[in-house]
Amino acid sequence: MSVSFNLFCKHFFGSINLKLKSFNISSRFVTFSERKNMGETSIDTLKDLATQIRISSIESTSAASSGHPTTCSSCAEILSVLFFRVMRYKACAPREPSNDRFVLSKGHAAPALYAVWAEIGVVPLEELKNLRHIDSDLEGHPTPRLSFVDVGTGSLGQGLAIANGMAYIGKYVEEAPYRIYCLTGDGECAEGSIWESINFASYYKLDNLCLIIDVNRFGQAGPTMFDHDLESYRVRLEAFGFNTIVIDGHNVEELISAFNCAENTKDKPAVIIAKTMKGKNFPGIENEGNWHGKPLGDKTEEVLKHLKSMLKGESGKFDFTIPSPNCKIPATNISNVTLSKPPDYKKGEKVATRSAYGTALVKMVETNQNIMAFDGDMRNSTYSEYLLKASPKNFVECFIAEQNMIGVAIGACTRNRCIAFASTFAAFLTRSFDQIRMAAISQSNVNICGSHCGISIGHDGPSQMALEDLAMFRSIPTCTVFYPSDAVATERAVELAANTKGITYIRTTRAATTVFYDNDQKFEIGKANIILQSDCDKVLVVAACVTIQEALEAAKSLASAGIGLRIMDPFTIKPIDKEGIIKHANDVNGRVLVVEDHYAEGGIGEAVLSALAGEKNVTVKLASVKEVPRSGDTASVLKRYGIDSCSIIGYVQELLQCGC
Structure with missing residues (x-):
């Protein structure tokens, strides 16, 4: 036959798709x-x-x-x-x-x-x-x-x-x-x-x-x-x-x-x-x-x-028996996952995006019992503990063994048996990079959350500061990289991640940051949001989370001098909103400032530059962490490494003074 x-x-x-030829x-x-x-x-x-x-x-x-x-x-x-x-x-x-x-x-x-x-x-x-x-x-x-x-x-x-x-x-x-x-x-x-x-x-x-x-x-x-x-x-x-x-x-x-x-x-x-x-x-x-x-x-x-x-028998004609499974397992539903209720925050209140991550996990389990969280003994910092408290069966403690944790999450979601979220400090995910790149080869749909990113964590110092995580995850071909800037955006990022094929990475922050989105704000993968603009904006500022907070403070000061800033929240760093970046860069006469709590290599700035490649009459200034940082309070480290509001004001003035 x-x-x-x-x-x-x-x-x-x-x-x-097996791509194998016809055969008998x-x-x-x-x-x-x-x-x-x-x-x-x-x-x-x-x-x-x-x-x-x-x-x-x-x-x-x-x-x-x-x-x-x-x-x-x-x-x-x-x-x-x-x-x-x-x-x-x-x-x-x-x-x-x-x-x-x-x-x-x-x-x-x-x-x-x-x-x-x-x-x-x-x-x-x-x-x-x-x-x-x-x-x-x-x-x-x-x-x-x-x-x-x-x-x-x-x-x-x-x-x-x-x-x-x-x-x-x-x-x-x-x-x-x-x-x-x-x-x-x-x-x-x-x-x-x-x-x-x-x-x-x-x-x-x-x-x-x-x-x-x-x-x-x-x-x-x-x-x-x-x-x-x-x-x-x-x-x-x-x-x-x-x-x-x-x-x-x-x-x-x-x-x-x-x-x-x-x-x-x-x-x-x-x-x-x-x-x-x-x-x-x-x-x-x-x-x-x-x-x-x-x-x-x-x-x-x-x-x-x-x-x-x-060979005792004839090659190709072996009489063997394969035992059949002794059970029948019902199909799982891991599609169209939604939050049980929309975000419920007040504009202006301060909420850590890592806390919103845990809240979103609980809300999703309320609508789909196939959500599973895996953590590396950081659950009271990543706030995946919210899910442990709400539904213990949906939480797996993997202890301080990040390589095994990522592997366990990959294995758990094979054959579409669950939707896996693995979380720890973003800095510690570097030691599981090999597992993550193999997850791409495995066509895995594993979701990963890295908390405590960047120098904004302050006193803990450089060993705890993830400043290379965006570069790492952007290099993975099947990975979608979320960098939500407030609690509302974080809940929606987690919801989108649960419904996205391939690997996803969600970058969350230690410090509580100001909520600026409406609870009914719509978010899309690859679609940036403009959170501040006017008809006379001089510079497009692309920033995320902590640096958006700093950019908003800078905008207040500059507004009194008649200088308008257009502030863009990219939401996803991969894919980056190329069309939106080009449009808004042109709207401000090609002056773009990127401010990020990350090393320059592989971060938001390079993503923006890739989006603007080939565009004429555009000047891009990158403000990022350019050396191994030191411990200190958050305000001090942001200022020392040039990504605070005062530094942003200076960068904007430089762009305007250079005649760009």
């Missing part, structure tokens, strides 16, 4: 559903499937002249037992919410994962030879372009955090029986983020989570930290509260027993510490160094011949 694979996937998986659906896939009540896949078949995974991994990496066949080989039996004996899932619907989940943290073993799904029938066998080709979705490391991949992996040390998020939702939110399996390499266990995640899994007693460590003893440049010393792994994981199971990772019977033990573990996560060999069953290569990330070259035919001789 020949069908278009794109149409097939569209039918089963929605709008996922094999009989093993067509009859899969008929086998769901048959016996378990036999031991001999599981061994054959592991061998076939090795064969396919060699063939695909050889065709690509690139890849990691020896890494694929070390985990072949693990994948065989997991996908053809242990995991419960619908092969025709890989993202079905009731399915067990699998996270390949050691993403460089992607060819082995593709080989698994080729055997199932979801990936055409001939497509394996297009590995790493520009027109194929079988990339060097897995991405969610493929229906059977939930998140992008390959930057090591992140998969377990994502698995934690999936497991937390399964155990505590959906209270569903699906299980989460995460395969890591031993090399990535040197990453600190792994141990943040191990701590989290243990603390929350995620007994629906099974970590598998593929201890093949080699990293990229040489042996890993503990080589094949499995006892060192066991002692460490046991100390963290895991049920530790040490096995021969190439012994199918031991693997089956280990997974059964893991499934029956209660009140703690399980870890299978599997001793494996890199290049297992590759003559002359097995357990030898200097084979990381290399196709087999001249050894290819010799190794393939040996592997094919090991």
